[in-house]
Amino acid sequence: xxxxxxxxxxxxxxFCKQLAVVVASISKVATNTSYTVYVLHDGYDASLRRDVxxxxxxxxxxxxIEVDSRPLxxxxxxxxxxxxxxxxxxxxxxxxxxxxxxxxxxxxSIIRESLxxxxxxxxxxxxx
Numbered sequence: 001x002x003x004x005x006x007x008x009x010x011x012x013x014x015f016c017k018q019l020a021v022v023v024a025s026i027s028k029v030a031t032n033t034s035y036t037v038y039v040l041h042d043g044y045d046a047s048l049r050r051d052v053x054x055x056x057x058x059x060x061x062x063x064x065i066e067v068d069s070r071p072l073x074x075x076x077x078x079x080x081x082x083x084x085x086x087x088x089x090x091x092x093x094x095x096x097x098x099x100x101x102x103x104x105x106x107x108x109s110i111i112r113e114s115l116x117x118x119x120x121x122x123x124x125x126x127x128x
Contacts, residue, residue, distance in 0.1 A: 004034040004061070005119045006102040008095060010087035012042050018107045020055040025111040027057030033116050035060045038095055038102070040087040042069050065094055 007026060011019040019039065026035055037060055044052070049064055056062055067087050087094065088104050095102060103115055 004036045005115050006036050006038065006095075006099055007115065008038045008040065008088070008091055008102050008104045009107050010040040010067075010084045011044075011107045012084040013044065013048065015084070015107050016044070016048050016052065020052045022105060022107055022109055022111065023052060023060065023062070024055035024057075025109075026105075026115070027055065027060045029111055029114045030057055030059040031114075033059065033114060035115075036063060037061065038063045038065055040065050040067050040084070040094055042067055042084055067094060 009019060009022060023037060026037060037056075039052070039062060041064060043066060044064065049062075053062055067084075067090070069084070069087075084107075091102065091104065101119070103118060105111065
């Protein structure tokens with residue numbers, strides 16, 4: 001596979017451990033495929049980024065994208081959903097324009113198998 005699989009994750013500072021776990025799980029299945037993981041966040045400092053980066057394997061590149069969550073303040077959320085859960089709604093505005101495809105994964109997920117079959121599935125022009 002010539003291009004890396006692009007994955008987007010969103011997390012606030014309270015989800016640092018979960019973020020590290022999902023990054024580690026992607027790394028574990030990334031044996032023959034490279035991944036670029038875009039982390040949408042609300043202010044991870046250098047120390048937190050280093051902590052998460054230790055869970056990334058050699059085939060995984062982390063790209064940190066800081067998100068200004070102030071425009072999302074009017075959104076009504078229950079206590080179970082952090083504001084960062086809304087970042088997925090802004091993927092096209094936040095991710096590099098050159099990307100024509102990305103797999104969004106919730107930060108509290110564990111990836112147990114390669115994402116390559118999903119990545120290579122022809123979806124036509126459908127947005128899933």
